[in-house]
Structure formats: structure tokens, C-alpha cells
Amino acid sequence: MSAPLADLGPETKLARAQALAAAWEGKSPQEILAHALREEFVGKIAMVSSFGAESASLLHMVAAIDPNAPVIFIDTDKHFAQTLDYQQELSAFLGLKNVQIVKPDPTEERIEDPKGDLWKRDPDACCTLRKVRPNERALAGFEAWISGRKRHHGSVRAHLPVVEHDGIHFKVNPLVAWGPKEINAYVAQYKLPPHPLVAEGYPSIGCWPCTSPSDGENARAGRWAGSGKTECGIHRPVPGGPGKRQQAF
Numbered sequence: 001m002s003a004p005l006a007d008l009g010p011e012t013k014l015a016r017a018q019a020l021a022a023a024w025e026g027k028s029p030q031e032i033l034a035h036a037l038r039e040e041f042v043g044k045i046a047m048v049s050s051f052g053a054e055s056a057s058l059l060h061m062v063a064a065i066d067p068n069a070p071v072i073f074i075d076t077d078k079h080f081a082q083t084l085d086y087q088q089e090l091s092a093f094l095g096l097k098n099v100q101i102v103k104p105d106p107t108e109e110r111i112e113d114p115k116g117d118l119w120k121r122d123p124d125a126c127c128t129l130r131k132v133r134p135n136e137r138a139l140a141g142f143e144a145w146i147s148g149r150k151r152h153h154g155s156v157r158a159h160l161p162v163v164e165h166d167g168i169h170f171k172v173n174p175l176v177a178w179g180p181k182e183i184n185a186y187v188a189q190y191k192l193p194p195h196p197l198v199a200e201g202y203p204s205i206g207c208w209p210c211t212s213p214s215d216g217e218n219a220r221a222g223r224w225a226g227s228g229k230t231e232c233g234i235h236r237p238v239p240g241g242p243g244k245r246q247q248a249f
């Protein structure tokens with residue numbers, strides 16, 4: 001019998017992630033999710049979703065495999081009202097039964113961002129307060145999480161493996177190989193409701209202060225536009241991978 005995941009050392013976990021990445025490369029997103037949820041990380045894995053422009057397809061796949069799978073939504077207190085409504089509507093539509101809404105710590109928020117304008121002065125600190133720490137608290141009881149990052153997003157995501165280990169958690173990226181064509185076809189096939197802001201020119205949707213409409217080739221160009229910031233930090237650096245924390249939203 002193999003040792004429980006939690007008892008494996010860091011190097012063993014890294015090797016396990018690399019072996020899984022090689023074994024699951026080329027499999028469909030549904031196959032990857034089924035392996036992760038039903039075999040490799042049973043009861044120890046959560047999905048983290050922004051309920052953004054591209055979230056519906058992966059959430060639909062998770063719901064089809066296990067509607068009780070934990071889905072973490074970080075309510076930063078800076079989301080568009082449309083995102084909060086969409087989170088409720090899409091969760092009900094998909095029959096998700098275990099959506100866990102996490103928020104910034106109120107004491108930290110009061111001390112570090114009393115006026116709610118930290119995003120203007122120090123967006124990295126704002127993301128740490130409103131995304132990184134809540135995400136880390138939410139994932140404390142899990143060995144692995146599922147993210148919706150895709151290689152077509154480019155930059156540090158261009159060579160994403162299907163499975164990573166960041167020193168604390170395994171991360172499963174079922175949609176790495178999918179682009180807009182596959183996503184749009186899936187959404188159309190299952191008639192999944194779109195985020196309402198997509199029709200208003202937002203191909204990527206995060207917090208309202210840091211999201212702009214975008215019609216360029218890079219869907220993420222509207223995130224922190226003009227600031228040079230491209231990452232929120234919820235993705236810890238992966239050993240042997242790109243050095244900076246990566247953005248998932």
C-alpha cells in the first residue's frame with residue numbers, strides 16, 4: 001500500500017506531480033478531472049474558480065463528475081456585482097452543492113486597507129490581502145487544487161504542465177491544451193450561461209478596479225491594464241518553473 005499523500009516528502013511529491021503530468025498529458029479535460037477527483041486525490045482536492053468569463057466549462061465538468069466536490073470562490077469585496085450574481089446563478093444551474101465562498105480577513109482588511117483603496121497605491125499588497133491569503137486559508141485542508149489556467153494565455157502559462165506541485169499543493173490544470181475554439185464549442189454544446197460582462201467586451205474578468213474591456217488578441221490585456229502587473233500571486237512559484245507567483249483569475 002502506498003503512503004498517504006500528506007506523508008510524502010517534497011521531492012517525492014514533485015516527482016509524483018511530474019509523473020502524473022506525463023501520464024495525463026493528451027487526455028481530455030474530463031479524463032484528467034476524473035482521474036484527479038476519483039482516483040488520485042479523492043476527498044483531498046478542491047477547485048478554485050473566479051466564476052469569470054471562461055469558468056463555466058470547467059465547473060460544468062466538475063459538477064458532472066462530482067457535484068459535491070469543493071469549489072472555492074474568493075470574494076475579494078471588489079468583484080463586479082455581475083460576478084457575484086453569476087456565481088449564484090451558475091452554481092444553481094450546474095447543481096454545485098459545495099461552493100465555499102471565502103473572503104479577506106476582516107481584521108486584516110480594516111488594518112491594511114481601511115479606505116478600500118489599496119489597489120490604487122499597492123496592487124500587489126491588495127492582491128495578497130484579498131486573494132492570496134484567503135486562498136491559502138481555504139486550501140489549508142487540501143492536498144491539491146484544480147485551476148482553469150490554459151497554455152493559450154501565454155506568458156508564464158505557455159508551458160504549463162497538466163499537474164504541478166508548488167511545494168505545498170498539487171495543482172491540476174485540466175484545460176491546459178484548450179483554446180477559445182474548444183471552450184466556445186463546449187459552452188455551446190451544453191448551453192452554459194455566459195458571464196454577463198462578456199457581452200460588454202470583457203474577455204477576462206477579475207476585480208472591478210483592475211479589469212477593463214479588451215478587444216485585443218490577448219484576452220487578459222484588460223487585467224491591470226497599463227500597470228505592468230499581470231499576476232495576483234495565488235499561484236506559488238513551482239520548483240523548476242517560472243519564478244513569479246502567477247495569476248489565476
Ligand code: SF4
Nearest residue numbers: 123126127130207210
Ligand atoms: S485585482 Fe485589484 S482590487 Fe482585486 S485584489 Fe488585486 S489589486 Fe485588489
